[in-house]
Amino acid sequence: MSTTPNGFTLDNSGRRLVVDPVTRIEGHLRCEVNVDENGVIRNAVSSGTMWRGLEVILKGRDPRDAWAFTQRICGVCTGTHALTSVRAVENALGITIPKNANIIRNLMQLTLYAHDHLVxxxxxxxxxxxxxxxxxxADPRKTSELAQSISKWPKSSPGYFADLQARVKKFVESGQLGPFKNGYWGSPAYKLPPEANLMAVAHYLEALDFQKEIVKIHAVFGGKNPHPNWLVGGMACAINLDGDGANGAVNIERLALVGSIIDRTIEFIDQVYVPDLQAIASFYKDWTYGGGISSQNLLSYGxxxxxxxDYSASSLLxxxxxxxxxDLSTIHEVDLTDMEQIKEHVTHSWYxxxxxxxxxxxWAGVTEPHFELGPKTVGDKKRIEALDEEGKYSYIKAPRWRGHAMEVGPLARYVIGYAQGNPEFKEPTDKLLRDLGLPLEALFTTLGRTxxxxxxxxxAAHKMRWCYDELIANLKAGDSATANPAKWEPETWPKECRGVGFTEAPRGALGHWIVVKDGKIDNYQAVVPTTWNASPRDAAGNIGAYEAALLNTPMADPEQPLEIxxxxxxxxxxxxxxxxxxAPDGGELTQIRIR
Amino acid sequence: MKKKVTTFYDVMEARGISRRDFMKFCTTTAASMGLASSMVPQVVHAMENKPRIPILWIHGLECTCCSESFIRSAHPLASDVVLSMISLDYDDTLMAAAGHQAEAILDEIREEYKGNYIVAVEGNPPLNNDGMFCIVGGRSFLDQLIEVSKDALAVVAWGSCASNGCVQAAAPNPTQATPIKKVITDKPIINVPGCPPISEVMTGVLTYILTFGKLPELDRQGRPKMFYSQRIHDKCYRRPHFDAGQFVEKWDDEGARKGWCLYKMGCKGPTTYNACSSIGFNEGTSFPIKSGHGCIGCSEENFWDNGPFYERLTHVEGFGIESNADTIGMGVAAGTAAAIGVHAVASAGKQLTKKDAENT
Amino acid sequence: MSNEHEEKVLSIYVYEAPLRLWHWINALAITVLAVTGYLIGSPPEAMIGEASEHYRMGIIRFLHFGAGYVLLFGFIGRIYWAFAGNEHARELFVPKMYSILWWKELLTELKWYLFLTKEPHKYVGHNPLAQFAMFFIFLVGMVFMICTGFALYSEGAGAGTWSAVAFGWVRDIFPNSQTLHTWHHLGMWYLLTFVMAHVYVAIREDIMSRQSIVSTMISGHRLFKDDRP
Incomplete structure (x- = not known):
């Protein structure tokens, strides 16, 4: 039994459970916990189990191309890495972008929020x-009543739910359960009545059909989704409202498409997503686990x-x-260029x-992969049965802000906004808590995060509308510029410079640090949201957000990792x-070649 | 015990879809695959009789853009594909089960549907570090891939990662990420490149297999001919501007606003085999060129190393910064010219001495 | 200067008419291919006005393809002539690398170019060094450019066309079409470098060696400036 510097008690004496793969996420994550005789989690280990070396690959390339490489870091939060990258490059090279480009970028980023959160x-x-x-x-009639009591969403008739139920029934009876195969159905951890379950299943399918509509906004401005196109110095989608050849550019038809998608997105999120969330939450009010470090340390770049x-705090929405x-009364300033604030540790990482x-x-970071297992590992280097968290155990580094493990993400943003007294974040939060009859502390839980x-x-959906209106107003004012090509050519760049770009990805704070030398990328670093949240222990023994959040959660059936x-x-x-x-020196990596 | 087999039509019928709508659906599906209307009865027959084929969708080093693209499919709808056409029994991104419950599915399907399931691979295995740059269930993804593919009917390599290696395989490929075709050599492999591939291309490949009961015809690179036999340039709506010599010269210039050809902004459409300019992305909403940005060639092998993206001519490694075929060629030509000059002067000198000698 | 020297000139008919014709047509084709090829890689400034009014890139590409066909059929004709023509018509294709003497002569010729010998030997056809360059730079370069060029041409012509059938395989050697373009482009500079050296050497030899060079490709006759061995 031991206590971490950030105040968590760990006890790895109980039974060890391994969840690998953790599914329904992006990428490869492994989770190990120890449960005591009551099935309560007393120790947690989070391990990232993949490494691609993307920024090694970036070294020596044209900085204007970097967005495309970094965008391929993730196809789920597609676009946010690209946006961070063009901001980093623009910051390094001193490039400004036209107003329209800023609005379109915001619109695309918010589109990602709406889509990503929904999915x-x-x-x-x-x-x-x-x-x-x-x-x-479930009784379709009662389901209909439930649905209509929480939302005016039109697809809520008894007949609709009866048809859907028949479809699901047929599907289940086929014996081919597809993605629902081997699920934890019937577990006592599920608390919803059948009617709420049926409604949620209906919306699962509706959301699957609808999500593809939202991202058409990316297609309009960026040509495709996933992985729309971006541009250093603005956006490539030229605007031509009524000149010659306007049918080859962003024109009124394209804008109308965007407008209509925004309307439907607002409708779906406000009439389906949020009511469902509230309905589901009302049945899980007493499941108050999973807070972890959220009640202590939170971080957002804005x-x-x-x-x-203007990327100063006052400009950021x-x-x-x-x-x-x-301490919600003190919001600390965050400076990404301060060499003392953000640091990455590798004591327990495979570097x-x-x-x-x-x-x-x-900016001074080094990454040399070093795959090595602790002495207490069960298994070997080719087949890991259980990790030894006292040794190295993850491909994720441990980033710390002034030495603290931080949680990032929507909850961090909302709590910081709430603490700042910003009504855009405070009022909806207060309303939700009031409706559910919960105190503020209820935010610092798994459900609070959700x-x-x-x-x-x-x-985000409502802000999309705001951005759209802003775009139209600016076009009315006669400004249709989308790109600033003044510093496009490498001859116009400083010989050596460095920059930082940041965004809030849907999952949390994202920063890219770049060094440009002689027109080429000399060093590229990204510290991403999941690096913060899924971080392993650091040298001092502070555990990361995932690990902390899992502690003290009782499991209904340790064989079924539902709570995890x-x-x-x-x-x-x-x-x-x-x-x-x-690695800033990509050359060293060739030494690790084993075969 | 023989399980009751649910066919595609059964499922549609259960959803309250009329026979008429079902026929309409088959016609649209046939049309979306470019089939003649005479083929519609075959589509109908397939939909009525085929059981749902199990798909094991495994993930290596990747970014999940292929999965994201897959769920964007409009015809057929991704929800219909998953619920009615295939049996997506394993997919880490969507499946309810996790950990050993998830792993158990792989063994079960391999056993039960030996030779009758399809492995869909998103991403690729790294070979460095004994494959342990990508670990699934405590073992290397490479092991999982080989094991799961052993009894498969065919392997579908989704996206550029699985087909060609994509971004993690770009120089210097630190993890030695390797395309599927170089690891699995004894199974039919369908490469569906693109970063990501077009949604309807992905579902179209599956619908084709399901409908005609055979694998689509492939080109020499293992790509379905129906989607990858022509370049984006060949069907680009901006092609007339290319032929006319009308190019975007600078971002947001007159040409950009008039929708001229992006060739000089580095568009790789002329060297990229894909269906973007005909099918389009996101239900045909757009494709990169239509939104003013050149094609980066994302479905081509090695496209990351054919940059920069904003120049027509590829930079050639090993000749210093910003060397392309022209700068190298001009350099060599200038060198040759200089050598000729020097040699000519020396020759003239020699000739004169010789003549002098002859004259004396 | 040399009135008192009576130059004894010997003449041999070396290059037959079809070969000479080919040489000059080929030179013209390469010129057109190089200029249009360069412009395909780096097109001139944009044309303004309606697209339907212009066809500039179309014409540039047409000239490139047309000249490519001329080059190809010229080359086929040249191969035919290697069989039908005299022995000098075969030199290009089969340098006598099996002969020790050939290598010795190559060395002698190399010395001549490095100003190490006073006087070169006489040759009726190409000297071994020239043969070496003709084979390894020109002939290999030509074959490479024809194969890669028509492989690229087949991309537009489409599956099933003769170029795809004959040269489609070349596309599989390269990872992708862009790389193939780059190599084709580099090939142009390779051949242009050859052309530069070729023209220089021909003129230099005309002046300094003991036989005519440039005029031989016009008249077909090799003239020797002396009758020493």
Whole structure:
């Protein structure tokens, strides 16, 4: 039994459970816990199990191309890495972008929020709360009543739910359960009545059909989704309202398409997503686990600049700052260029620092993969049965802000916004808590994280409308510029420069650090949301957000990792993002070639 | 015990879809695959009689953009594909089960549907570090891939990662990420490249297999001919501007606003085999060129190393910064010219001495 | 200067008419291919006005393809002539690398170019060094450009066309079409470098060696400036 510096008691004497793969996430995550005789989690280990070396690959390339490479870090939060990258390059080279480009970028980023949060809730997270098989015993009439009592969404007739139930029944009876095969159906951890389950299953399918509409906004401005196109210096989608050849550019038809998608997105999120979230939450009110470090340390870089080229806190619509030790009255300033604030540690990560440094700021960062298992590992290097968390155990580094493990994501943004007294974040939060009859502390739970995400999806959808109106107003004012090609050519760049770009990805704070030398990338570093949240222990023994959140959760049946999935999913893990950090000297990596 | 087999039509019928609508659906599906209307009865027959084929969708080093693209499919709808056409028994991104409950499915399907299931691979295995740069269930993804593919009917390599290696295999490929075709050599492999592939191309490949009961015809690179036999350039709506010599010269210039050809902005459409300019992305909403940005060639092998993306001519490694075929060629030509000059002067000198000698 | 020297000139008919015709047509084709090829890689400034009014890239590409066909059929004709023509018509294709003497002569010729010998030997056809360059730079370069060029041409012509059937396999050697373009482009500079050296050496030899060079490709006759061995 031991206590970590950040105040968590760990006890690895109980039975060890391994969940690998953790499914319904992006990438590869492994989770191990120890449960005591009552089935309560007393020790947790989170391990990222993939490494791609993306930024090693970036070295020596044209900085204008970097967005395309970094965008491929993740296809789920597609676009946010690209946006962070073009911001980093623009910051380094001193490039400003036109107002329209800023608005379009914001619109695309908010589109990602709306889409990503929606898909996460229904397709990655819902099955932790919703029992698909139980839906078969629901009464369609009562389901209809339930649905109509919480929302005016039109698809809510008894007939609709009866048809759907028949479809699901047929599907289940076929014996081919597809993605629902071997699920934890019937587990006592599921609390929803059959009617709520049936409604949620209906919306699972509706959301699957609808999500593809939202991202058409990316297609309009970026040509496709996933992985739309971006541009250093603005956006490539030229605007031509009524000149010659306007049918080859963003014109009124394209704008009308975007407008209509925004309307439907607002409608779906406000009439389906948020009511469902509230309904499901009302049945899980007493499941108050999974808070972890959320009640202590939260971090947000802020995003969605209201003023083009102004990335200061006052311009950002999403709040910026850090909360430490649960003190909501003090919001600390966050400076990504301060070499003392953000540091990454590798004591328990499968990397090594050349001079054995403890932590390094991204601009000085080093990543040399070093796959080595602790002495207490069960199994061997080719077949790991159980990890030894006293040794190295993850491809994720341990980033720390002024030495603290931090949680990032929608909850962090909402709590910081709430603490700042920003009504855009405070009022919806208060209303939700009031409706559910819960205190503020209820936010610092698994469900709180999930709720913040839902509120944020609604916020983003409405902000999309705001951006759209802003775009139209600016076009009316006669400004149709989308790109600033003044510093496009490498001859116009400084010989050596460095920059930082940041966004708030749907999952949390995302930063890219770049060094440009002689027109080429000399160093590229990304510290991503899941690196913060899924972080392993650091040298001092501080555990990360995932690990902390899993502690003290009772499991209904330790054979079925439902509670573990529930809490991990509430962070919306994105592992491809978190495990691709770089070596500034890419050459060294060839030494690790084994075969 | 023989399980009751649910066919595609059964499921549609259960959803309250009329026979007429079902026929309409078959016609649209046939049309979306470019089939003549005479083929519609075959589509109908397939939908009525085929059981849902199990798909094991496994993930290596990747970014999940293929899965995301897959669920964007509009015809057929991704929900219909998953619920009615295939049996997506394993897919880490969507499946309810996790850990050993998930792993158990792989063994079960391999056993029960030996030779009758399809392995869909998103991403690729790294070979460095004994494959342990990508670990699934405590073992390397490489092991999982080989094991799961052993009894498969065929392997579908989704996206550029699985087909060609994609971004993690770009130089210097630190993890030695390797395309599926180089690891699995004894199974039919359908490569569906693109980063990501077009949604309807992905579902179209599956619908084709399901409908005609055979694998689609492949080109020499193992890509379905129906989607990858022509370049984006060949069907690009901006092609007339290319032929006319009308190019975007600078971002947001007059040409950009008039929708001129992006060739000089580095568009790789002329060297990229894909269906973007005909099918389009996101239900035909757009494709990169239509939204003013050149094609980066994401469905081509090695496309990451054919940059930069914004120049027509590829930079050639090993010749210093920003060397392309022209700069190298001009350099060599200049060198040759200089050598000729020097040699010519020396020759003239020699000739004169010789003549002098002859004259004296 | 040399009135008192009576130059004894010997003449041999070396290059027959079809071969000479081919040489000059080929030179013209390469010129057109190089200029249009360069412009395909780096097109001139944009045309303004309606697209339907212009066909500039179309014409540039047409000229490139047309000249490509001329080059190809010229080359086929040249191969035919290697069988039908005199022994000098075969030199290009079969340098006598099996002969020790050939290598010795190559060395002698190399010395001549490095100003190490006073006087070169006389040759009726190409000297071994020239043969070496003709074979390894020109002939290999030509074959490479024809194969890669028509492989690229087949991309537009489409599956099933003769170029795809004959040269489609070349596309499989390269990872992708862009790389094939790059190599084809580099090939142009390779051949242009050859052309530069070729023209220089021909003129230099005309002046300094003991036989005519440039005029031989016009008249077909090799003239020797002396009758020493």
């Amino acid at each position: 996460h809730f229904y397709h990655l997270h819902a099955l932790d709360w919703v029992d698909v098989v139980s839906a078969l015993s 995003d969605v600049p209201g003023v083009a080229n 999403l709040p910026r700052g850090a909360i430490v030790g649960g 090594k620092y050349p001079n054995g440094e403890d932590g390094l700021h991204p 709720a913040a995400r839902g509120l944020e999806a609604s916020w 999935l529930r809490t991990l999913h509430s962070f919306d893990p994105c592992l491809a993002c978190s495990t691709h950090v770089m």
